[in-house]
Amino acid sequence: MEKKILATVNGMDITSDVLDRTIEQLPPERKAYFQSEFGRKQLLEQLVSIELINAFGLEIGVDKEQMYLTQMEQVEKEIRFNSTMNKIMSEISVDDADAEIAFNQNPGKYGGQQSVRASHILVDSEELANDILKKIVEDGMDFSDAAEEFSSCPSKAQGGDLGDFGRGMMVPEFEDAAFALEKGEMTKEPVKTQFGYHIIKTTDKKGFGTANFDDVKETIRTELLKEKQMDHYTKLLEDLKSKYNVTLK
Missing domain, CATH: 3.10.50.40 (Chitinase A; domain 3)
Known part of the structure; x- marks a missing residue:
């Protein structure tokens, strides 16, 4: 499906897809407002303003200043860190069998x-x-x-x-x-x-009796997943300290 171009600023297109994705990233209490026709028009004006300032920033050489370069480097590190963590954690899972073992070991813990x-x-x-x-x-x-x-x-x-x-x-x-x-x-x-x-x-x-496993299964899986992720993260850091050179001064 062809994306509808809503505005062009200094050769940069702002499409309906960009507007939709911007709205989706808003908090729920603001999203409803910007999904209205008036709200979309207002948000489009804000996106145009951002592109105008960005274009002017390039014209005056802000992207060559040290503060800009330092901040961009930090942003890149944060994006790389978050992307790496997402990849690592997505490979860890807990199945129903793991949850049932934990439940049977301590059923009173999940009484509610x-x-x-x-x-x-x-x-x-x-x-x-x-x-x-x-x-x-x-x-x-x-x-x-x-x-x-x-x-x-x-x-x-x-x-x-x-x-x-x-x-x-x-x-x-x-x-x-x-x-x-x-x-x-x-x-x-x-x-x-x-x-x-x-x-x-x-x-x-x-909440005084022992819960039924099916009623608390997802709660247990979430709890176990957090534990496995933390254990994996801790062990990974120890391995990486051996793999890469770390010097504390």
Whole structure:
């Protein structure tokens, strides 16, 4: 397919292909704007401006100055380094068998991130908290009804439900109690924190069991690939130090 020439600056063509590739390299939040007709026209003007300045730079001999030559040398080294690293790393792979061996050696490691879902009733005094516990345990009062009636936390509107949370998201005393409970279990006595006295009920737990291999296979492969690449890179550097002359001063 013939590339459409959008502009010519000092004999240098700017084609639709160049414009498209420039847009593709933009961050997603900017790409959408420059894909519009107005955005493409604006970007084309920027590319024209770049070619004009480049043409003028050649005219005044910037490409002969030492700073320019030094920077170009550095850019060339960076491109060569990145291209070489891409070639080296592309030759390293991890298959499903490698991932399964790693999984079987330590299945507990891949249980997933632990989180719980809990509801609570927050009051100012331990005495009131014990009275509420008695209503729930002995009198059969529903936990969510008790939360709506007695709790001072805004979560009372949801029956005390705080949603899902992981480690480090709640104060330690509350977190330790919620994570220690089994699913559906309630604290047998009030839990004191800086906010008051809590009656806590854990309604769900996630990430506590051993994961299914198929669910974590790609995660393991990615982890193993990074390890293999780093090991290969470290060994390669040692080999290259022996192959090429290195003098530290």
